[in-house]
Amino acid sequence: MADVAAMAGVSAQTVSRVANNRENVDAATREKVLSAMQNLGYRPNTAARALVTGRFGALGVVSFDVGAHGNARTLAAIADAAREADFSVNFMGVRAQTEAAVRQAFQHLMLQSVDGIVLVESQMLDTPSLRLPPAMPVVVADGDTGHRYPHVDFDQAHGAQSVVAHLLALGHRTVWHVAGPRDSFAARRRAESWQRTLSDAGAPVPGVLHGDWTAESGYRAGRKLAERPEATAVFAANDQMALGLMLALHEAGRAVPGDVSVAGFDDVLEAAYFQPPLTTVRQDFDVVGRHCVTLLLDQIEGRAQGPRRMAVEPALVVRASTGPPPPGRSA
Known part of the structure; x- marks a missing residue:
């Protein structure tokens, strides 16, 4: 110096x-x-600076699946917001969906001298037994740990409800659903809202098909649905599964949306260029990432008073993949 x-x-x-x-x-x-x-x-010297400022100038991020569209977008937004606040970001990927793996990731990041940690949950980890280090500021993104920690999430229920209501308003008797993995927090919320919206409307609730977020799993579900002429509207829990679903329907000779309307969730950058362009639910992952950093800095700087929740409302984007049912198939 x-x-x-x-x-x-x-x-x-x-x-x-x-x-x-x-x-x-x-x-x-x-x-x-x-x-x-x-x-x-x-x-x-970060150690010396920490003695003066009480901060290391680094945030940690733990994520189960960095390759997932939403997680990747959220991580990028966290990195941008952290950089603007003069913080670096240390990332730790976790493969095993266990509490022990999460605790180990937290311990590793704490050894790297981070000031706080964002836990990005692509899978559910909301068991009451989960105990994170009490002295470490924590924010949970895209998940729920019993409201014991500040968290940021999309209003998944509202997004799914808007899709189902849109399809019912077009005249479809009911809406079939290709859900995400059973242990996914977001998938469960979307499926629950799909079922509740149909029940509230007095519409039949078909059996749910489960995928794994990939286009391949959507394709497999689409092959099954293509054999059911009564399936005139399908809500896929993400855009990748909707893409595979539409290919299977096309191969079976069922037109989208002439025979079957298809809607997705996420509004990936390519959704507007599907054939046909995909009706979907837009999620602003940039807002989620920035809210995570805001909540974390509030704790680090002593501005937070107890757990807080920020809900980001998604928006329905209507494109050409949805339309009225074929003649004679309306409600």
């Missing part, structure tokens, strides 16, 4: 203020200090 101060012609205190991203340094001085840091290869 003394070498940087000498090269920049400023005091060590000014170098410290720049290193800690304080605002009380004018732009020209900050530029001189940053230039000296770069020339000298200066890197702040």
Whole structure:
């Protein structure tokens, strides 16, 4: 720090203020200090800075499936929001869907000196026995741990209800459902809302088919549904399964939406370019990621008072894959 101060012609205190991203340094001085840091290869001692600021300047993220569309988008948003708040992000992927694996991931991140952790749950982990380190600020995204921790989630029930109501309003007698994995928090919420919306409307509730979020599993479900002429409307729990479903229907000679209306969930970037373009539910993962960082920083900086929940409302996007049922098949 003394070498940087000498090269920049400023005091060590000014170098410290720049290193800690304080605002009380004018732009020209900050530029001189940053230039000296770069020339000298200066890197702040995070342990020493933590003693002064009480923070390490790093956030941890634990996720079960970084390849999933929603998780990847959420992680990118968390990284962007963290960077804007002058925090780095340490990521830990977890394959086993167990409490022991989650606790191990938390311990690993704590050894890396993070200030707080976001747990991104693509699978359900809401058992009462789950106990995370009490001294570590935690936020749960896309999941629920009995409301014991601040969490951010989409209003899954509202999103599914809007899809089913849309299809019923088009005149379909009922709506079939290709659900996500049985142990998925989001899939369960969507399936429950699908069933409840049909029941509230007095519509028959068909047997649910389960997929695993992949287009291949949607294709398998589509082959089964193609054999059922009474299936005129299908709600797939995500867009990838809807894509596979539509291919199976096409191969069976059933037109979308002429014979079968298909709707998905997520509004992936490609959804508008499916053939036909897909009716789906748009989720703003950027908002979820940023809310996660906000809640985490509130705890780190002592602004949080007890568990908090932020719900992000999804929006129905109607495209060409849904329409009225074939003549003679309406409710």
